[in-house]
Amino acid sequence: MTLSRWKLILVAVAVVFGLLFALPNVLPQTARDNLPGFMPRETLNLGLDLQGGSYLLLEVDTDALRTERLTNMVEDVRTQLGEKRIAFSGLGVVGGSVVLRITDPADVPAATRQLRETIGAALAGVAGGRDVTVSTETDQRLRLSFVPEAFAAEAARAVEQSQEIIRRRIDELGTREPSITRQGLNRIVVAAPGESDPEKLKSILGQTAKLTFHLVDETADINQALAGRIPPGSILVPGDDIQPYYVVKRRALVTGEMLTDAQAGFDQRGGLPIVNFRFNGTGGRRFGDATRANVGRRFAIVLDNKVVSAPNINEPITGGSGQISGNFTTESANNLAILLRAGALPTRLNVEEQRTVGAELGADAIAAGKISTIVGFVAIMVFMLLAYGALFGGISVVALLVNGLLIIGAMSATQATLTLPGIAGLILTLAVAVDANVLIYERMRDEFRAGRTLVVAMDSGFSRAMSTIIDANLTTLLAAMMMFQFGAGPVKGFAWTLSIGVITSVFSAVLITQVLLAWWFKAARPKTLPIA
Amino acid sequence: MWPLIKILPVKTNFQFVQFARYAAILSAIAVVASLAKALIPFAPPCGGLNCGIDFKGGTVLELSTAPRAVDLSKLRASVDRMALGDVQVQAFGAPTEALVRFQTPAGANPAQTVDKVKATVREALGQVEFERTDVVGPKVSGELFVSGILALGLSILLMLIYIWFRFELQFGIGAVVALFHDVFLTFGIIAFFRLEFSLTTVAAILTVIGYSMNDTVVVFDRLRENLRKYKRMPLREVIDLSINETLSRTVITGLTALLALAGLAIFGGPTLFGMSLVLMFGIVIGTYSSIYVAAPVILLWGVKRGDEPAEPVKPATVRLQGRGP
Numbered sequence: 001m002t003l004s005r006w007k008l009i010l011v012a013v014a015v016v017f018g019l020l021f022a023l024p025n026v027l028p029q030t031a032r033d034n035l036p037g038f039m040p041r042e043t044l045n046l047g048l049d050l051q052g053g054s055y056l057l058l059e060v061d062t063d064a065l066r067t068e069r070l071t072n073m074v075e076d077v078r079t080q081l082g083e084k085r086i087a088f089s090g091l092g093v094v095g096g097s098v099v100l101r102i103t104d105p106a107d108v109p110a111a112t113r114q115l116r117e118t119i120g121a122a123l124a125g126v127a128g129g130r131d132v133t134v135s136t137e138t139d140q141r142l143r144l145s146f147v148p149e150a151f152a153a154e155a156a157r158a159v160e161q162s163q164e165i166i167r168r169r170i171d172e173l174g175t176r177e178p179s180i181t182r183q184g185l186n187r188i189v190v191a192a193p194g195e196s197d198p199e200k201l202k203s204i205l206g207q208t209a210k211l212t213f214h215l216v217d218e219t220a221d222i223n224q225a226l227a228g229r230i231p232p233g234s235i236l237v238p239g240d241d242i243q244p245y246y247v248v249k250r251r252a253l254v255t256g257e258m259l260t261d262a263q264a265g266f267d268q269r270g271g272l273p274i275v276n277f278r279f280n281g282t283g284g285r286r287f288g289d290a291t292r293a294n295v296g297r298r299f300a301i302v303l304d305n306k307v308v309s310a311p312n313i314n315e316p317i318t319g320g321s322g323q324i325s326g327n328f329t330t331e332s333a334n335n336l337a338i339l340l341r342a343g344a345l346p347t348r349l350n351v352e353e354q355r356t357v358g359a360e361l362g363a364d365a366i367a368a369g370k371i372s373t374i375v376g377f378v379a380i381m382v383f384m385l386l387a388y389g390a391l392f393g394g395i396s397v398v399a400l401l402v403n404g405l406l407i408i409g410a411m412s413a414t415q416a417t418l419t420l421p422g423i424a425g426l427i428l429t430l431a432v433a434v435d436a437n438v439l440i441y442e443r444m445r446d447e448f449r450a451g452r453t454l455v456v457a458m459d460s461g462f463s464r465a466m467s468t469i470i471d472a473n474l475t476t477l478l479a480a481m482m483m484f485q486f487g488a489g490p491v492k493g494f495a496w497t498l499s500i501g502v503i504t505s506v507f508s509a510v511l512i513t514q515v516l517l518a519w520w521f522k523a524a525r526p527k528t529l530p531i532a
Numbered sequence: 533m534w535p536l537i538k539i540l541p542v543k544t545n546f547q548f549v550q551f552a553r554y555a556a557i558l559s560a561i562a563v564v565a566s567l568a569k570a571l572i573p574f575a576p577p578c579g580g581l582n583c584g585i586d587f588k589g590g591t592v593l594e595l596s597t598a599p600r601a602v603d604l605s606k607l608r609a610s611v612d613r614m615a616l617g618d619v620q621v622q623a624f625g626a627p628t629e630a631l632v633r634f635q636t637p638a639g640a641n642p643a644q645t646v647d648k649v650k651a652t653v654r655e656a657l658g659q660v661e662f663e664r665t666d667v668v669g670p671k672v673s674g675e676l677f678v679s680g681i682l683a684l685g686l687s688i689l690l691m692l693i694y695i696w697f698r699f700e701l702q703f704g705i706g707a708v709v710a711l712f713h714d715v716f717l718t719f720g721i722i723a724f725f726r727l728e729f730s731l732t733t734v735a736a737i738l739t740v741i742g743y744s745m746n747d748t749v750v751v752f753d754r755l756r757e758n759l760r761k762y763k764r765m766p767l768r769e770v771i772d773l774s775i776n777e778t779l780s781r782t783v784i785t786g787l788t789a790l791l792a793l794a795g796l797a798i799f800g801g802p803t804l805f806g807m808s809l810v811l812m813f814g815i816v817i818g819t820y821s822s823i824y825v826a827a828p829v830i831l832l833w834g835v836k837r838g839d840e841p842a843e844p845v846k847p848a849t850v851r852l853q854g855r856g857p
Contacts, residue, residue, distance in 0.1 A: 049803075057672060198665060199647055206643065351643035354667040361594070361663040368801035375795035380788050387784060389535030421732050424807055427796050428739060431789035432746070435781075438788075439750065441537075442781045449542060468753040471698055472746040478690045479742035483735055486683035491735045498739065531537050 003518040011511050015402060021409035042412050047419035047493050050366050052359030053193035054201055058349045060162050060186045062155040065347040066096070066146075073098045073119060073132070073144060075250065078232070080118050086111045090141075097145040105140050112136055119144060158346040159186050166190060166349075168342035169204050187352070198356040200335075208304050208348055209339035211256030213287070216298040216310055220247035237300065239307040240327065246307045248300045253290040258283025262340035264333040267325060273333035275324045277340060284320030292316035301326075303336070369423035376427040377404070380434055388441060391520065392531050396437040399512040403433050406504035407497075416500065419493030429501025432476065436509030439472075440465040441531055448529045457529065458521070462514060469510065473502050537780070544776045548823055549768045549831065555824040559713060566720020577677050580723045584730035585666060587680065589673035590618070590635045591646050594664035597657055598628040607632070610656035614649060625802055629663075642667050680734040684715065687738055691745050699752055700836065706829035707748050710821040714744045714814065721813045727806045736807045740814030743789070747782065747822040754778050755827070759835065767834065771827045786819045 087103040120132030131150035178192040385393035444461030483495035617635030624631040696704035755774040797808035
């Protein structure tokens, strides 16, 4: 029973590091802040199911983006061909493309040229290339489609942009350390710990907040428009309590991008909640010009395709600022101000998954986890003491304690998330840790009974049990790897805890046991195996 | 007396293989029954399992009206009026708490629907604290289901490859037959007790796979060693010897794991109760299968032994030997 020096050093180093990294967990916050710089100060990173909080999986609706682009394209085609006085029919969206039929065959080349030059956006790096292709088909038909790669790039840009705007909106809410991460092609995960209100979070992320100002088309007849006869260049928009629908000019006077600031406030006369806003230079000039030219008419403030209010233009508004009144509560005015400051999302976001746990429930879960871990720990220790006696049982208890220390240290150091199922993984790990001890002890008993001397029995007990231990634990690690790869949220936490536990328990059960047994052997010079 | 390990007989000599045939019949019946219970009715995606929202999509609300008790009938009436799919209202833990589950109607926005339901419940019950809100959309639940099945399948495949690589193909096949046995029976248990089948349950099953393999590997390891040591001993005797030699370890480790998990089941709260139950059953099944499924499969198949020519034990011989003294 000899002990190589490097094993001793390894054990000592591991225990010291375990202590160092586990220490912050038992210190109060103030003591942690005063730790010297070289000391780690991270505590266990509790999952949302333990500390309470909200997890939202948002999907950027790229289909809606495509639909919007196609609708715009239809309008652009109408405008462009109208300018060139080319007659056409059957303009519409079919299967992801815009199709139309040119009435006069002689006009087809001119129409194709005009559309090729004007529709869509220029492609970067391709001279004369655009992100829309115009193809001619039989019977004077034209088809306009997106270049797939260009649309994919646009969708990717929309996701990036959404992520940025989500960050700004949540920052405005003042939520504590939210994490906003991209997942897959078009998904964004928002994890906000603490007692944040999930409904508020959702309402603030669920709105596109696309703000536009349009002139009201007073010449149009609402009933005619509802029947589908909308004047060219105008659109039908759902309205407020005062007027259920509005027909407004398609072209926006100013848009939300031209805002520099928005604040919730109160109307000076009625004391009702309103939102004050300020335009940038361009926006202020354009709004000034437009209101000057249209005194006496109404303009509609459209938010996410719905008229919020449609005030009269009593005089030119040239100060570069204004206010939105509508049916606001203090809270909704506040929310709108936040949304306007943070900017509009490029397209709709859909909440695909939501998991919210109240802080109280999380605290309950932590308490339950603590109790069951302690109960499991004590049960195993008592069992081992009973089964293998004070010495060998005691050695495995020490190994188990060191194992617990190493797990907490490793979990804190890697900032792996500890979830409720993760606690179950932790408890199971304890049993697995004991298994390594049991394998070693049983092997020693076999060898000793087979007539080997004590030293030989102990040494070969270790070396023979070793291959079994490695084989047996690698299988658990493989299973954990699968969970980590395919599991979501809490299951990932479980897999991570299980993996860390398997590694530390093999380490402590094998090395700690070996060191302690070697010391005992040196000190007591025993002739017989106490457990044989 | 103490340490207790001394009470365990030094050398056990159970004739495990002798009973392998009966065990095989028992296992086969149990597997068929489990599969039937878990699969019938053949309705995708969950069959006879009590699928949670992870795999089915939908919403779970855990609410508390503390310190008042929840008026369940009022709560049920208010939610029933909302024309949601598959509504379940049940007591949960303390009498001040309740659980509401429902499916979002087709075409409706799940996130908006849950906000509406919360408003309705608040109207009906007054002061309500929503302690947990889980909403899983149809797209995500489908993906979670596929990745859950994929994780199970791939981990079994990984085990096969690992055992094949470390031992022999026959061992690998024995281990994998045992794994399928364990997984099917665990599914049967889940279906039988109407435990919720969720992501956490899949994690539990994967852990059972890990534990069962752990157990099987310990027996196999000893088997391989004994096969080298006793070249002349008939295979069935080597198998019996190896199982007997590892028996004390099997019992002790199984007991500690069960002890620790019992603590989890009792004190871990309702969320972990199902998981710990699955783990406990899985450990018992996994221990049984190492002895009575994995090892006998090797007996059926035969193994190469050292420098001797391979002489597979034919099934007929096994049956003959099984009746032997």
